[in-house]
Amino acid sequence: MEPLDQELDEAELEMPTEPMLLNVGPAHPAMHGTVRCVMELSGEIIEHVDVQVGYLHRGFEKMCERGTWTQVFPYVDRCNYVSPMLNNVGFALACEKMLGVTVPERCQWYRMILGELARMSDHLTCDGAMAMELGAFTPFLWMIKAREMIWDLLEEETGARLTHSFGRVGGMASPPTENLKDNARAVTTHILTVVDEVEKLLLGNRIFLDRLEGIGVISQVDAVSLGWTGPCLRATGIPYDVRKASPYLKYAEVEFDVPVGSASDCFDRFMVRLAEMRQSARIIEQCLERMADKGPVNVDDPRVILPPKEEVYNSI
Amino acid sequence: MSKALIELIKKNFGAAVLETHSLYGDDTVVVEAAAWREVARFLRDTPQVSMDMLTDFTAVDFPEREPRFEIVAHFYSLTKGHRLRLKTRTGDSEGEDAVVDSLCEFWASANWMEREVFDMFGVVFKNHPDLRRILMYPEFEGHPLRKDYPADKIQPLIAYRDVPNIEKIAPFSVDEGMAFGRQTHARNDDDSQVN
Numbered sequence: 282m283e284p285l286d287q288e289l290d291e292a293e294l295e296m297p298t299e300p301m302l303l304n305v306g307p308a309h310p311a312m313h314g315t316v317r318c319v320m321e322l323s324g325e326i327i328e329h330v331d332v333q334v335g336y337l338h339r340g341f342e343k344m345c346e347r348g349t350w351t352q353v354f355p356y357v358d359r360c361n362y363v364s365p366m367l368n369n370v371g372f373a374l375a376c377e378k379m380l381g382v383t384v385p386e387r388c389q390w391y392r393m394i395l396g397e398l399a400r401m402s403d404h405l406t407c408d409g410a411m412a413m414e415l416g417a418f419t420p421f422l423w424m425i426k427a428r429e430m431i432w433d434l435l436e437e438e439t440g441a442r443l444t445h446s447f448g449r450v451g452g453m454a455s456p457p458t459e460n461l462k463d464n465a466r467a468v469t470t471h472i473l474t475v476v477d478e479v480e481k482l483l484l485g486n487r488i489f490l491d492r493l494e495g496i497g498v499i500s501q502v503d504a505v506s507l508g509w510t511g512p513c514l515r516a517t518g519i520p521y522d523v524r525k526a527s528p529y530l531k532y533a534e535v536e537f538d539v540p541v542g543s544a545s546d547c548f549d550r551f552m553v554r555l556a557e558m559r560q561s562a563r564i565i566e567q568c569l570e571r572m573a574d575k576g577p578v579n580v581d582d583p584r585v586i587l588p589p590k591e592e593v594y595n596s597i
Numbered sequence: 598m599s600k601a602l603i604e605l606i607k608k609n610f611g612a613a614v615l616e617t618h619s620l621y622g623d624d625t626v627v628v629e630a631a632a633w634r635e636v637a638r639f640l641r642d643t644p645q646v647s648m649d650m651l652t653d654f655t656a657v658d659f660p661e662r663e664p665r666f667e668i669v670a671h672f673y674s675l676t677k678g679h680r681l682r683l684k685t686r687t688g689d690s691e692g693e694d695a696v697v698d699s700l701c702e703f704w705a706s707a708n709w710m711e712r713e714v715f716d717m718f719g720v721v722f723k724n725h726p727d728l729r730r731i732l733m734y735p736e737f738e739g740h741p742l743r744k745d746y747p748a749d750k751i752q753p754l755i756a757y758r759d760v761p762n763i764e765k766i767a768p769f770s771v772d773e774g775m776a777f778g779r780q781t782h783a784r785n786d787d788d789s790q791v792n
Contacts, residue, residue, distance in 0.1 A: 335732040342717075343741060343748050378621050505649050505675060508706030521675055 300328055307336040313410065350376050350450055358444040363406050363428075364399035366435065369448030374529060376450040382580055384452055389530045390572035391457050394465060395438065395447075396530075397561040397568070401472055402431040404512070404554040404561075411551055412483060415492050420479045427475040434464045451586035452579025462569050469562040476558050493548035504545070512557060516542035516549035535567045599624040599679050602646060610636055615686070625682040633668075633685045634698035640672055640681065641703050648672035648681065651700065654710035656718045660744045663690050666720055668697055692719055692743060699725040717742035 306317040315336035321329040341356045357372045358365035370392045377384065384392075409424030432442045438458055439445035447454045483489050499509075501517045514521055522539045524532040540556030542549025579586050587593075603617045606626050613632035618625050628636050640648040653671040664686040672681045688695030699722035700707040711722045712731040719740040722728055730737065736755040739746050 335730070335734065338732040340741060343746075346744075347748060381621070503705065506705040508650055508652055508704070510652075519675060526678060 307333070311414070354448055355444065355446045358446055361403070362443055364403040365444050366395045366399035366447065367403075369445065370396050370530075373448040373450055380450070380585060382451050382582065382585055384580055385577045386531075387457075387573050387576045388452055388578045390568045391453060391461075391578065392448075393530050393532070393535075394461070394565055394568045394572070395435065397565045398431050398434065398465065398468070401469075401558050401561050402428045404558050405431075405472070405475075408479070408551055408554050411493075411547070412479075412489065415489055417483065417486070417489060420482055423475050423479060427472050430468050430471055434461075434468050437464065449579070449586055451582065456578045457572075462572075465565055465569055469565050472558060473562055476555055480555060490548065493546065493551060495544070495546050495548075497547045497550075499545055501545070512553045513550055515539065516553045517545035518543050531568070531571075532564075534571075535564050537564050599681055602626075602679065602681050605643075605646065606636065606639070609639060623680070623682055625684060627667075627684040627686070630664075630668075630685045630687045630697055634700065636683065637670070637700050637703055640683070645677070646674065647676050648674045650675055651704035651706045651710075652680075654700075654707060654714065656714045656720055656742075658718060658742065658744045660690070662686075664688050664695075665690055665692055666695050666718055668714070668720065670700070687720065692740070692745075695720040696723055697721075698723050699728075701725055716740070719743065 300321040300323045303320045303322055304317065305320060306312045307315045317333040317336060319331040319333070320327050339359075341360070345353045345356055353372060354369055357368040360368050373392075405424040405428045409421040409428075412418075412424075413421035435445060436442045438461065439447040439454070441447075499517065501519055504514055504517045505519070509517075510521065510523070518541050520539045520541050523529075524537075525539055537560045540553050540560065542553050579589075600619060603619070603624055603626055606628075607614050607617070610628060610632055613629045613636070614626060615629060616625075616627040626636075640646050650673045651670060652673045653669075655669050657667045657669060659665060659667065665688040666686065668685050668687065670683045672683065673679075685697060687697050695718070697720060699711055701711065701722075701724070708725070708727065709731060711725055712728060714720050715722060715725075715728055716730040716732055717740055729735065733741065734755075738752060739750070
């Protein structure tokens with residue numbers, strides 16, 4: 282074997298002075314989805330990047346123009362396949378706002394439970410993939426296993442593991458199953474253990490910290506000007522959460538904190554997501570306690586939503 | 598809360614305000630295209646308004662109307678916690694002459710969203726730093742979100758593009774890029790013969 286400390290001529294080590302042009306994507310093993318980045322690198326620093334996002338454009342708006350509102354649900358699912366329930370509920374809420382309809386309380390709690398579970402699955406994916414990208418494969422597998430438990434639950438509720446198409450304008454496609462409360466409690470308990478384990482595994486890891494701390498720092502002013510929201514904005518230290526700022530469903534009635542970061546680097550974004558999973562578990566617990574076991578889920582208005590099938594066949 | 602904003606804009610830009618309405622808790626102001634930039638600047642820089650976030654920016658095509666396009670911007674103020682929807686109208690019935698001032702200098706998020714509106718509707722943004730198509734490819738013909746663009750239209754095939762400076766595109770030759778990372782530690786043939 283050749284020696285590792287082979288003597289190198291100084292001249293050979295000299296960096297090229299002109300920046301290197303590097304094309305990443307549109308299809309690249311390290312890319313989640315198809316996006317092309319034309320980068321200008323100077324050493325390991327990206328000096329300029331032109332991001333070309335059109336490769337995944339599928340023309341949802343044009344397709345939605347041709348359908349009814351209910352036919353749009355499968356499309357909003359596909360905007361983010363990891364947490365389609367949040368998109369479903371968001372779209373349903375927008376339509377209901379225009380129609381002036383409010384869904385029954387049981388449905389609101391149900392939507393919150395499913396939504397927070399979807400949020401957890403999203404954060405598990407983000408944080409897990411972040412660790413995997415840095416070479417830590419174990420936490421990724423643990424988190425994906427936990428995510429699979431959420432998806433099993435959602436499959437039991439909705440019939441589909443990934444793209445549920447479960448929301449409806451004025452309710453949900455079907456009422457909660459009998460096992461929802463037990464299942465949700467079991468899943469959240471397991472996820473909280475996974476979050477603790479991942480924290481123990483990663484936060485003592487020098488390599489992991491070195492690669493996240495102080496990387497990708499963005500100022501508060503820039504983040505706001507770019508219109509950032511969600512965990513990335515909160516990692517800059519701005520406590521803006523739409524669930525607190527303009528509460529929808531029953532978010533005004535549940536207790537939860539808004540975790541924020543301070544350094545607004547990659548590490549803070551990682552930590553904000555971990556903390557938000559704990560808050561989601563808190564919200565789910567409160568929702569499960571307050572959701573009624575019986576009662577209507579859909580609004581009682583045939584102009585908005587199809588009546589239940591039994592009624593259609595027997596009494597209408 | 599946002600009703601007061603409408604009054605404030607009316608007071609300052611009385612002649613340019615075409616229409617206002619408040620529906621389902623959302624407040625909208627429609628202004629003339631000529632005042633678009635000034636109203637936006639007013640929204641950002643006035644202390645009691647301070648719209649620091651441009652959350653959404655899009656356009657709507659009304660083929661039967663003149664002006665044809667409605668440009669829609671949603672503002673949110675993190676400090677004040679209020680929202681406002683600002684609209685303007687532009688473009689003739691053929692979709693020509695649709696020109697609006699760019700808001701890129703006030704909000705960085707306007708950059709990509711204006712590119713999208715340009716791409717999808719063909720609305721041109723004056724003083725935009727980088728106005729090119731964002732989702733469709735440069736050779737794409739027409740603007741897909743216009744109502745008169747047929748959903749089943751087939752685009753012509755395009756020729757291979759000329760890439761300038763093609764030898765700078767990866768994969769790089771051995772002596773380019775980072776010299777240290779590309780060190781191969783080639784085996785010395787003389788050594789292997791000894792063994």
